[in-house]
Amino acid sequence: MYKKGMRRAAALLAVCWLGLLFRAAAETPAEKLERLRAEQQAIEQQIEQNRTDAARAGDLVNLYTAKEQNVKAQIAVLQLKIQECEAQLAGTQAQVAAKLLEVDRSTQSFEARMKGMYEMSRQSGLAVLLGADSLSEMLTFGEYLQRIAVRDTRLIAELTARREELAALAARQQAELDALDASNAELEAAANEYAAALQQANARLSAAQAAEQAGAAAFAAKEQEIAAAEREYAEWAAQSDNDAPEYTGGAFYWPLPGYSTGSPMGWRTLNGVQEFHRGMDIPAPLGTKIYAAADGVVSTKAHYTYGTCVKLSHGGGLVTIYAHMSAWAEGIADGVPVKQGQLIGYVGRTGRAYGYHLHFEANLNGAPVDVRDYLG
Numbered sequence: 001m002y003k004k005g006m007r008r009a010a011a012l013l014a015v016c017w018l019g020l021l022f023r024a025a026a027e028t029p030a031e032k033l034e035r036l037r038a039e040q041q042a043i044e045q046q047i048e049q050n051r052t053d054a055a056r057a058g059d060l061v062n063l064y065t066a067k068e069q070n071v072k073a074q075i076a077v078l079q080l081k082i083q084e085c086e087a088q089l090a091g092t093q094a095q096v097a098a099k100l101l102e103v104d105r106s107t108q109s110f111e112a113r114m115k116g117m118y119e120m121s122r123q124s125g126l127a128v129l130l131g132a133d134s135l136s137e138m139l140t141f142g143e144y145l146q147r148i149a150v151r152d153t154r155l156i157a158e159l160t161a162r163r164e165e166l167a168a169l170a171a172r173q174q175a176e177l178d179a180l181d182a183s184n185a186e187l188e189a190a191a192n193e194y195a196a197a198l199q200q201a202n203a204r205l206s207a208a209q210a211a212e213q214a215g216a217a218a219f220a221a222k223e224q225e226i227a228a229a230e231r232e233y234a235e236w237a238a239q240s241d242n243d244a245p246e247y248t249g250g251a252f253y254w255p256l257p258g259y260s261t262g263s264p265m266g267w268r269t270l271n272g273v274q275e276f277h278r279g280m281d282i283p284a285p286l287g288t289k290i291y292a293a294a295d296g297v298v299s300t301k302a303h304y305t306y307g308t309c310v311k312l313s314h315g316g317g318l319v320t321i322y323a324h325m326s327a328w329a330e331g332i333a334d335g336v337p338v339k340q341g342q343l344i345g346y347v348g349r350t351g352r353a354y355g356y357h358l359h360f361e362a363n364l365n366g367a368p369v370d371v372r373d374y375l376g
């Protein structure tokens with residue numbers, strides 16, 4: 001029981017200590033900016049992904065459009081062939097029908113003639129029995145009858161053969177037409193398939209384009225959020241707190257005793273980029289003590305550029321800023337008044353800093369001023 005209580009107390013102490021040191025509970029402006037930038041980067045990656053998707057979908061749209069057009073052209077050619085074939089078949093079938101009619105007519109007239117002959121021969125035979133003229137007449141009539149029969153039979157056979165030829169031709173043409181119809185059905189199926197694929201690709205393309213637009217909007221919104229966060233910080237840095245004491249003038253206390261000035265305020269080139277340096281950089285080892293330049297009221301903030309930072313409002317619109325600290329000094333918190341030469345923090349390299357140094361900056365009514373003007 002006792003041990004458990006001790007552990008809890010120790011844990012509580014650790015949390016208090018961490019809270020004092022890092023203000024871990026709430027999101028600092030630096031953390032906020034980092035989060036916003038990470039979110040923006042994620043959006044950018046998503047936009048890139050959407051662009052790739054859109055490009056792929058666009059390729060598919062082009063591919064299926066080409067395929068569909070190709071199949072449609074093939075179908076058009078095939079349709080012409082089918083029409084031609086159908087016309088031929090209709091012609092042949094008409095010929096078959098005509099020939100069939102001819103065969104029927106010839107057969108009918110042959111039958112009629114044969115019937116007539118039979119009647120005549122019957123009557124002639126009767127005439128012979130009743131005492132007809134002569135046997136030679138009978139014979140002549142028989143030959144005549146036979147000749148007619150042969151001629152008619154041959155005619156009918158020829159007509160039938162011709163009709164069968166035409167029927168065979170019609171069957172061949174029908175088979176050809178059937179094959180063309182089958183090909184056409186295949187092409188139509190392919191065309192339908194391509195049309196469906198094209199529709200899908202188009203849907204994918206519009207979805208990717210919509211996502212890309214949404215991403216661009218989200219990116220712009222995040223950009224505005226970041227700009228607002230930066231503005232918020234700049235306003236904080238420039239603003240002299242209202243409850244600050246009146247700056248009475250007099251020389252600044254040098255915040256890093258024993259360490260001389262480094263890079264001064266003004267334009268400089270950092271990593272090939274021209275930028276305005278708002279303060280003075282004083283190199284010093286990690287943990288070197290930093291002291292207040294003048295009496296003032298504390299405001300603390302962390303920033304992605306300045307890192308762990310203290311701003312002192314001295315009144316009269318004058319503020320001093322101490323950036324890239326490794327930690328705030330004990331008791332340094334928002335609204336706390338400090339005296340000139342009081343310990344406020346320790347040298348570090350938090351934020352955008354290359355090597356351990358103190359960034360020491362002064363602003364008068366929001367505009368940077370050279371701290372050397374206040375050193376006396």
Ligand SMILES: [Zn+2]
Pocket residue numbers: 277279280281358359360
């Ligand atoms: Zn600096």
